Amino acid sequence: MPRTLAARSKKISTDAIVVAALAGSLLAAGSAQAASGPGVPPVPQRPAGTITSPTGVNERMYPSTDSAVRGTFGRGAKVGLRCKVHAQSVGGNDVWYMLRNRPTWVAAAYVGNVSAVPLCKDVNRGTVEDSPATRAAMG
Structure with missing residues (x-):
């Protein structure tokens, strides 16, 4: 059964919201890991x-x-x-x-x-x- 234009538009905008939320959480997790963890040098202190x-x-x-x-x-x-x-x-x-x-x-x-x-x-x-x-x- 073909979807109406309004139904397709609603599906696309719902998918976009899910993708944006997922990307935001991945970016937050990535920046938290970048701030500390193995292989990341500590913030240098001023002598x-x-x-x-x-x-x-x-x-x-x-x-x-x-x-x-x-x-x-x-x-x-x-x-x-x-x-x-x-x-x-x-x-x-x-x-x-x-x-x-x-x-x-x-x-x-x-x-x-x-x-x-x-x-x-x-x-x-x-x-x-x-x-x-x-x-x-x-x-």
């Missing part, structure tokens, strides 16, 4: 540290004690870290951290890490960090 020196630490223009002091941090101060380089040794530790919010450096010997810090060569550089003087200082 940070705490100043451990009893007298605080100098914030320097370049990763060297010969470089100009741009500021200081007192003991217990929380600092955001962008990246690290190997440079002048301070107390047997040759790692220096570039601060996250400005292109200045602190000696790792005086910073307790809260999270992992990438090497500066692996971090995208901006105009300031890509200057010839900074590149020479980073090695």
Whole structure:
């Protein structure tokens, strides 16, 4: 028996609703699985540290004690870290951290890490960090 045009239209719109609902639930399940699960890297934390020196630490223009002091941090101060380089040794530790919010450096010997810090060569550089003087200082 042939269906009327209205019956066919109703059947098509019902099928479309079922397909749309199924697709929506699949997308929701897929995005929930993408947010966590095996093979999915965790959301990276922003590196940070705490100043451990009893007298605080100098914030320097370049990763060297010969470089100009741009500021200081007192003991217990929380600092955001962008990246690290190997440079002048301070107390047997040759790692220096570039601060996250400005292109200045602190000696790792005086910073307790809260999270992992990438090497500066692996971090995208901006105009300031890509200057010839900074590149020479980073090695």
